[in-house]
Amino acid sequence: MSCPTPIIVALDFPSREAALDLAARLDPAQCRVKVGKELFTRCGPEIVETLQAQGFEVFLDLKFHDIPNTTAMAVKAAAELGVWMVNVHCSGGLRMMRACRETLDGIAGRRPLLIGVTVLTSMEREDLAGIGLDVEPQQQVLRLAALAEQAGLDGLVCSAQEAPALKAAQPRLQLVTPGIRPAGSAQDDQRRILTPRQALEAGSDYLVIGRPISQAADPARALAALVAELR
Numbered sequence: 001m002s003c004p005t006p007i008i009v010a011l012d013f014p015s016r017e018a019a020l021d022l023a024a025r026l027d028p029a030q031c032r033v034k035v036g037k038e039l040f041t042r043c044g045p046e047i048v049e050t051l052q053a054q055g056f057e058v059f060l061d062l063k064f065h066d067i068p069n070t071t072a073m074a075v076k077a078a079a080e081l082g083v084w085m086v087n088v089h090c091s092g093g094l095r096m097m098r099a100c101r102e103t104l105d106g107i108a109g110r111r112p113l114l115i116g117v118t119v120l121t122s123m124e125r126e127d128l129a130g131i132g133l134d135v136e137p138q139q140q141v142l143r144l145a146a147l148a149e150q151a152g153l154d155g156l157v158c159s160a161q162e163a164p165a166l167k168a169a170q171p172r173l174q175l176v177t178p179g180i181r182p183a184g185s186a187q188d189d190q191r192r193i194l195t196p197r198q199a200l201e202a203g204s205d206y207l208v209i210g211r212p213i214s215q216a217a218d219p220a221r222a223l224a225a226l227v228a229e230l231r
């Protein structure tokens, strides 16, 4: 069964127990889950298999960024693990993204959605200047989006702040937006943020939400409140 809500809960935890404890409070009919670098590096593919056996669709967020062959083989491994979504950095370039797409096309059965990370939501203009990019984040996001479209990716990770411009420029691409903060919650290390409702209205297809749910006193309640707010 495919989850009908746009919410993807980030399971950013240092242990299997902590991740599964939160997952046990969540309902696969209300959200998907994201396994990222911390949890995967500690637990390996088994945590993905366990979550999938519990009925969750899993976004494997390892943000692959390497030469084309290495990245394509990593994406293939993710597909064989049965994940619903996998991502690579668009800044790995057109040939890298194309190699990933072509490799997935050669896989029998359901393939994961292939998503390109544009400019991290923790970055603002001065962070881009620090890595030699003298542009506004949105300009860089639009550049990378055009490459992702050319490579045949399914969508992008970006800030919901860029969603209106992206929906206009690249209407085929699905938008996966972290940096979501319900009104009144802590910004943490995020910089380019919107509330859940603003994000959907801006054109986000999926909302990645971590700490506002995982650090809530009652995560199940926080998720239910979000689902109700978005209805």
Ligand SMILES: O=C(O)c1cc(=O)[nH]c(=O)n1[C@@H]1O[C@H](COP(=O)(O)O)[C@@H](O)[C@H]1O
Pocket: 010, 012, 036, 061, 063, 087, 117, 119, 120, 121, 122, 157, 158, 178, 179, 180, 188, 190, 208, 209, 210, 211, 212
């Ligand atoms: O690819 C991602 O998921 C991602 C990309 C990005 O630009 N910004 C971003 O925050 N993320 C991830 O989204 C999640 C956001 O978590 P919270 O800030 O706790 O809601 C984290 O797991 C990040 O790794």
